[in-house]
Amino acid sequence: MRRVSDVFFVRAEATIVVVCVALIAYFSWRNSAFYSYTNIVTMAQYTAPIAVIGAGEVLLLDLAEIDLSAGQVFLTAPWFVVFMGQHGVPLGWAIGLSLIVSSLIGAFNGSIVVWLKVPSFVATLGVNYVLAGYVLVVSSDITTDMNGTTGKFGAVMGISNWAEGLWGLGLVLVIWALLKGTVFGLHTTATGGNELGAAEAGVRTRQVKIWCFVIIALISAIIGIVDSIRIGSLDPAAPGLNEMLAGVTAAVIGGTALTGGKATVVGTLIGAIVLGVLEDGFNLIGISANWFILVEGAVILMAMAINVQLGRVTAKTLRQ
Amino acid sequence: MIGDDAMNDVQLDDTSTPGEGFARNEQARTSGVEDNARRASVESQDIILSTEGITKSFGALIVLRGIDIHLRRGEVLGLVGDNGSGKSTFVKILCGFHRQDAGKIFVDNQEVSFHSVKDARRTGIETVYQDLALVPALTVYQNLFLNREITRFGMLRWLSNRKMRQLARQYLDDINVQVSSVDALIESMSGGQRQAVALARATHQESKILLLDEPLAAMGAKESALVIDLVKDLSHNRGVSMLIIDHNYQHLFELCDRLNVLQEGRITLDLRVEDTTMEDVTALMVADYRRRIKLGQEELRV
Numbered sequence: 001m002r003r004v005s006d007v008f009f010v011r012a013e014a015t016i017v018v019v020c021v022a023l024i025a026y027f028s029w030r031n032s033a034f035y036s037y038t039n040i041v042t043m044a045q046y047t048a049p050i051a052v053i054g055a056g057e058v059l060l061l062d063l064a065e066i067d068l069s070a071g072q073v074f075l076t077a078p079w080f081v082v083f084m085g086q087h088g089v090p091l092g093w094a095i096g097l098s099l100i101v102s103s104l105i106g107a108f109n110g111s112i113v114v115w116l117k118v119p120s121f122v123a124t125l126g127v128n129y130v131l132a133g134y135v136l137v138v139s140s141d142i143t144t145d146m147n148g149t150t151g152k153f154g155a156v157m158g159i160s161n162w163a164e165g166l167w168g169l170g171l172v173l174v175i176w177a178l179l180k181g182t183v184f185g186l187h188t189t190a191t192g193g194n195e196l197g198a199a200e201a202g203v204r205t206r207q208v209k210i211w212c213f214v215i216i217a218l219i220s221a222i223i224g225i226v227d228s229i230r231i232g233s234l235d236p237a238a239p240g241l242n243e244m245l246a247g248v249t250a251a252v253i254g255g256t257a258l259t260g261g262k263a264t265v266v267g268t269l270i271g272a273i274v275l276g277v278l279e280d281g282f283n284l285i286g287i288s289a290n291w292f293i294l295v296e297g298a299v300i301l302m303a304m305a306i307n308v309q310l311g312r313v314t315a316k317t318l319r320q
Numbered sequence: 321m322i323g324d325d326a327m328n329d330v331q332l333d334d335t336s337t338p339g340e341g342f343a344r345n346e347q348a349r350t351s352g353v354e355d356n357a358r359r360a361s362v363e364s365q366d367i368i369l370s371t372e373g374i375t376k377s378f379g380a381l382i383v384l385r386g387i388d389i390h391l392r393r394g395e396v397l398g399l400v401g402d403n404g405s406g407k408s409t410f411v412k413i414l415c416g417f418h419r420q421d422a423g424k425i426f427v428d429n430q431e432v433s434f435h436s437v438k439d440a441r442r443t444g445i446e447t448v449y450q451d452l453a454l455v456p457a458l459t460v461y462q463n464l465f466l467n468r469e470i471t472r473f474g475m476l477r478w479l480s481n482r483k484m485r486q487l488a489r490q491y492l493d494d495i496n497v498q499v500s501s502v503d504a505l506i507e508s509m510s511g512g513q514r515q516a517v518a519l520a521r522a523t524h525q526e527s528k529i530l531l532l533d534e535p536l537a538a539m540g541a542k543e544s545a546l547v548i549d550l551v552k553d554l555s556h557n558r559g560v561s562m563l564i565i566d567h568n569y570q571h572l573f574e575l576c577d578r579l580n581v582l583q584e585g586r587i588t589l590d591l592r593v594e595d596t597t598m599e600d601v602t603a604l605m606v607a608d609y610r611r612r613i614k615l616g617q618e619e620l621r622v
Contacts, residue, residue: 183469183477190455190466197453201521202438202467262457 013267027281047276048168053247056216062263072240077221078228106217110210158229374423398572401582416440444528456507461488512543
């Protein structure tokens with residue numbers, strides 16, 4: 001029989017689960033509207049992109065890499081759809097092509113990191129700004145509508161209340177299964193944990209890395225397109241780095257280590273929910289958005305401090 | 321190497337039967353021809369790995385000047401030499417990491433040519449590197465099956481964790497390796513246990529020949545005993561042939577059936593462990609060193 005304290009030492013997600021439950025309890029006590037249907041829909045829509053980008057970042061953090069361009073890919077993919085629409089490409093095709101281009105951006109990120117040996121932090125930061133600049137130039141910095149998304153297709157792709165939340169959940173589950181259950185996931189963890197050793201054992205570490213960059217770009221693009229179809233318009237000046245940082249924050253407060261080798265998709269999902277609950281709860285109880293950022297920072301610091309302390313204890317107890 | 325006086329002078333005859341000891345070798349020394357003839361007879365079914373005249377230079381630096389070794393089936397051969405004697409280079413040639421300038425490698429009496437580590441692995445040569453190539457954040461069974469996972473659902477390559485756990489447990493039991501659980505993380509294990517897991521990984525797939533790079537480096541007595549027992553078990557009960565490099569004589573005397581001494585890019589001594597003592601080896605090496613200084617082949621170094 002496991003003691004409760006053991007659960008905290010062994011399961012990296014435990015801290016964030018407690019934080020999440022506490023926040024939900026607090027906000028529903030302060031305002032009963034927290035549990036209303038529309039509010040839950042709002043939270044699901046807010047949480048989905050953070051959870052998906054966060055899940056993608058988990059793959060990269062597991063490799064001891066990071067993708068700073070994921071948020072900008074999230075924003076740029078729907079722009080590809082719009083630009084292609086302006087050239088007469090039907091919506092379905094435009095979405096497909098946009099996903100392919102986004103995947104290629106991921107492959108480009110990965111190739112620069114693997115073959116040119118540029119640190120991923122720098123390589124993806126560069127790609128982030130290239131994409132942001134591209135959107136500004138091609139859109140002439142004019143807010144644009146996301147057109148032609150009606151009927152069943154439009155509903156599935158974002159118009160329906162639950163579309164974005166379900167897409168988000170589905171993509172997170174796919175990443176979870178990939179990381180937990182497949183050879184690819186095991187090789188990702190192995191590459192992050194001991195790259196040279198994994199290579200000596202025959203793991204194709206370079207391919208693994210490039211694929212991880214492709215996957216995060218692809219899922220960010222999917223949820224980005226769904227998100228923009230729901231909202232109905234695109235803002236060319238939206239900062240992609242914010243969305244990416246929210247994803248990384250969700251991953252890190254969920255128990256994923258920045259240094260590789262420890263990754264939890266479930267923790268990331270809960271981390272994203274915490275961020276969603278925080279933002280939404282603050283709105284509901286009427287605290288200004290300015291306070292939200294301050295409190296969010298405090299929550300991140302606390303969650304990280306607890307995780308690191310528990311991590312230290314875990315490593316010590318296990319070694320004995 | 322054959323006909324090389326500098327070598328035959330101190331070469332001990334590896335084919336001598338136990339108990340003949342140095343007296344036999346004195347005799348061999350006087351008759352180089354006889355020695356060569358006996359040497360040829362060794363080339364039988366019994367030899368799993370042998371090399372002929374392996375040389376290697378890096379630019380102007382000559383590292384290996386013609387290495388001849390042979391490894392019998394199930395034998396543990398130690399390759400000893402000081403730092404810079406070329407033993408790591410030699411092992412890296414055997415495992416396909418470097419390519420020799422000249423000379424031949426035979427596995428099962430078939431000449432082989434390695435262009436990569438994978439080539440060597442395909443012919444049954446596994447290497448346990450000093451860094452062990454284990455992933456600390458993964459479990460024992462995940463490391464045992466790394467890159468040889470058992471999967472289901474075809475293209476999905478879904479991991480059959482239960483099967484791998486079961487096989488891992490079974491194999492570790494077979495070779496008497498004790499771990500708290502196959503689900504234990506490598507990072508929670510001691511150096512000896514890690515080495516044992518690395519050895520288990522290298523041997524649980526059909527490897528015929530195992531190259532070990534300082535398997536007892538930085539290990540306490542208890543840890544060493546664990547690894548020594550495992551090496552002996554693998555060679556006696558599983559027929560795994562091993563080549564171990566180390567510069568610690570004491571380790572090699574405990575682990576090996578036979579020792580080859582590598583000095584200045586050549587094998588200068590070949591002796592059975594049971595026929596000799598550590599003092600003898602040291603004395604012979606010093607004698608050889610002095611002789612070469614006398615001949616002007618060696619500059620006096622401090």
